[in-house]
Amino acid sequence: MDVRSAREFGALIRGARCARRLTQTQVGAACGYSPSAVSRIEAGLMHIDYARMMQFAAFLGIAPDRLPSAPVPPRRVVDTVERPADEEDAVRRRELLTGALAAGATAAFGASPANAASPTVDPAAGLEDTLFHLPLASPLRLERLSRQAARARTDFRAARYTALGRALPGLLAAATATRETSAGRAREQAGVVLARSYVLAAELALKQHHDAAWVAADRALATARASGHPVSIGEATRVLAITMRRSGRSPAAVRLLTREASDLDAAQAQTGAVRTTLLLTAAYTAATEGDRATALNLLDEAAEETDRRRATVPGLFTVDATQTQVDGYRITVLNALGTPDEGVKVFTRLNVDRMSTPERRARTWTDAARMWRALGDSQQTFAALRRVEQEAPQELRRPALRALTSDLLYAPARVPGIREFAARTGALPV
Structure with a gap:
């Protein structure tokens, strides 16, 4: 093969x-x-x-x-x-430790412009090598380091995954060097930046179904705990739990998420918002195990906390905690529970454009595509996939999206335009 x-x-x-x-x-x-x-x-x-x-x-x-x-x-x-x-x-450990020369070169120097534009290039290809062989870097002033992390976060939220993959090696190396050469409050602040950089690495690896997500998520949580910052601890807990779910450990992931959520102060704006994101992730994780009661109860709890908070909380790193986000997760949960028909009513009231980032909007359109596909509506499925392309073209390079496109391509019912779409987005080899 x-x-x-x-x-x-x-x-x-x-x-x-x-x-x-x-x-x-x-x-x-x-x-x-x-x-x-x-x-x-x-x-x-x-x-x-x-x-x-x-x-x-x-x-x-x-x-x-x-x-x-x-x-x-x-x-x-x-x-x-x-x-x-x-x-x-x-x-696998030997492969992770030794890496590949090509992956190392990509991590250190970035993909060529031609490769960066290809729908088949994996933006997370160099992560494994990077995580075990950080390039050399000098410590930076916290202000400059924070600006670099903010740019990487912007790349993620805009679904510019190729740019994020190029930026992460240098960011992780610089954040590590800065934390190791700092003390006191400065060390804690550098630790938060490093933890959030590992969160971004885990998010990127998860999107590409890379085993590197385990390493990045574990380091994110360890670094966040060392910093003592509850918001970054919650953010890191979320990506670690997603990694656990992907590995078939959903019950343990739900326990981790709910335990961490209970330790966060719901009355404070930022910790309350992070708590909401943990509840949403726990709801979907429970749904993947078919636990309908737990999943819906966690969703309702997240919705109630969002209603009490009312205002959008700035500063969360990758996921928003809004009522619109809760509705998006409700569709995801209902899909996982095998009742996508119940998601249609939620979808009709959902204004996807109110979500603040292309990455979140693309994620919601992806869930809508899955909902319509499960209901046998190929035309609506394709319409949702085209909305994903409009919001965040690089989302369609992900294995999960290529699989959904491929499934639609080979479906018995002919969908006009799907073959060209599949070739354009990498689901159909050319």
Whole structure:
């Protein structure tokens, strides 16, 4: 299987898995793979032979003629055999520690303009190498460091993921050097910047389904706790919990989120807002386990806190805590619970344009696309995907969005324009 076939197959099985409301753990158990291996297969990072492709296809109900053609055996086969969990983790750690020269070069110097424009380039490709081999950097004045972090945050909120991927290595290195050479209050402030930089790294890795999210999220929380800043602790807790959920540990993630939320003061503006974002993430996480009562109760609690606060709270790093955001999460939760029809009423009252960032608006249009796809409305699904493209074109490069586009492309009902859209956004190899 070549790289192009691996990406095509990964998008195909992810689309089929999501359409059937199956977790990576469930698919892996049926096909003899670990959840992390299924994640890498879906991301196009792990190559399997044609016989194993057929095994996935049989379980997920994919017609054989939709599979990539049986490949010519490559000179060097990577991860063609599933390993026991302990051995697989050990191999993964070695890969993380050694990295790849190409990834290191991208992390240190940035992608070329041609690659930056390509819909198939992974903006998080250099994160693993960066996290274990930070480039050398000099400490900066806190004001300058904060400005750099603010620019990276702006890139994330604007869904400029290629620019964010280029900026993160230097930002993480500078923030680390600044914290290590500071003391007292200055060290705490540098620690907050570093924690939030790791949050951005985790967010980017999560969007690309990279295992690097674990490392970045863990470091974000450890650094935030060392700083003692409750807002950054909450922000880091959220991305770590998302990483746990992606690995099939949803119950533990819900416990982590609710425990952290209970430690935050709801009466204070910023801590109350972060508490709301933790409740929203916990609601969706509970929904992925089919726990409807817990999910809806957490949503209602978040809505009540937002109503009490009324005003938008500035300063949250990646997610807003508004009533519009609560409604967006409600659609996400209802999709996960397998009741997308209930989300239609929520969607009709939702003004997506009121969300403050392209990244959040694109996320909500993505959830709308999933809702319409689950309801069998291909035209509405495609309309929502086009809105994602209008808001944040780089969102469509994500594995999850490529899978949704691929699923629509190969659906029985013909959707005018979908083939050109898929080619333009990287879901259809060219």
